[in-house]
Amino acid sequence: MKPDGKVVLLGDMNVGKTSLLHRYMERRFQDTISTVGGAFYLKQWGPYNISIWDTAGREQFHGLGSMYCRGAAAVILTYDVNNLQSLIELEDRFLALTDTASTDCIFAIVGNKVDLTNEYALLLETEEENRPEKPVTSCISTKVQKQVHLDDAVALYKKILKYKMLDEKDVPAAEKMCFETSAKTGYKVDYLFETIFDMVVPIILRQQAEGPLQTVDITNYKSAKRTKSGCCA
Numbered sequence: 358m359k360p361d362g363k364v365v366l367l368g369d370m371n372v373g374k375t376s377l378l379h380r381y382m383e384r385r386f387q388d389t390i391s392t393v394g395g396a397f398y399l400k401q402w403g404p405y406n407i408s409i410w411d412t413a414g415r416e417q418f419h420g421l422g423s424m425y426c427r428g429a430a431a432v433i434l435t436y437d438v439n440n441l442q443s444l445i446e447l448e449d450r451f452l453a454l455t456d457t458a459s460t461d462c463i464f465a466i467v468g469n470k471v472d473l474t475n476e477y478a479l480l481l482e483t484e485e486e487n488r489p490e491k492p493v494t495s496c497i498s499t500k501v502q503k504q505v506h507l508d509d510a511v512a513l514y515k516k517i518l519k520y521k522m523l524d525e526k527d528v529p530a531a532e533k534m535c536f537e538t539s540a541k542t543g544y545k546v547d548y549l550f551e552t553i554f555d556m557v558v559p560i561i562l563r564q565q566a567e568g569p570l571q572t573v574d575i576t577n578y579k580s581a582k583r584t585k586s587g588c589c590a
């Protein structure tokens with residue numbers, strides 16, 4: 358069965374891509390091993406089948422990234438809120454891989470592992486409806502100060518729009534597309550994926566109306582080239 362739309366998780370090794378997908382699809386958190394190549398799950402969303410691709414963050418698999426992104430309707434750029442370098446890598450190493458995604462691809466930026474931060478208890482209090490499955494036994498001494506703040510993710514989102522030459526008014530607001538999650542506790546994991554699936558539906562409809570070749574259409578390729586050289590001129 359051919360999926361109707363594609364969502365791709367990108368980001369540095371160890372940020373928790375596999376754990377997030379596992380949490381959402383299998384409803385649990387378990388030990389992972391670092392991903393080799395890539396793998397996907399199929400999710401039924403209304404009448405549509407959406408493939409969700411988990412990719413390898415390891416440098417040696419980097420070359421595969423743009424292949425996985427081909428025709429993607431959404432890309433989830435994932436970092437670890439306790440590791441600033443993992444956010445920087447999204448811009449330096451992963452953003453360019455999304456050049457092969459659908460022209461109207463949506464971008465989400467996800468800071469994972471919030472359960473490890475000292476802000477987490479506060480987050481839970483203010484987000485009653487998003488309570489994780491199990492109450493968290495908070496042990497303040499093991500919690501750390503968050504290294505990456507939501508504002509940093511919002512700034513990256515705005516850089517992505519610039520890179521893609523998109524106007525802020527034509528795309529979902531940065532605040533809506535920057536998430537903080539915990540694959541370990543489940544915090545905001547359903548919210549993340551389901552927000553994205555809802556946004557992917559109109560893209561699927563557009564892709565279906567225009568035919569599957571739209572993303573590799575030669576006219577798109579040419580215009581992409583033109584805009585790039587225009588950039589450097």
Ligand SMILES: Nc1nc2c(ncn2[C@@H]2O[C@H](COP(=O)(O)OP(=O)(O)OP(=O)(O)O)[C@@H](O)[C@H]2O)c(=O)[nH]1
Pocket residue numbers: 368369370371372373374375376377387388389390391392393412413414415469470471472473538539540541542
């Ligand atoms: N505390 C905590 N640990 C997490 C969370 N998500 C993942 N981890 C742990 O972080 C490590 C890496 O998780 P993975 O899901 O394998 O990371 P990945 O991004 O898929 O890594 P690659 O496959 O190498 O690209 C594992 O030890 C996970 O148990 C989280 O939300 N909270």
Ligand SMILES: [Mg+2]
Pocket residue numbers: 374375376389390391392411412413414
């Ligand atoms: Mg993985």
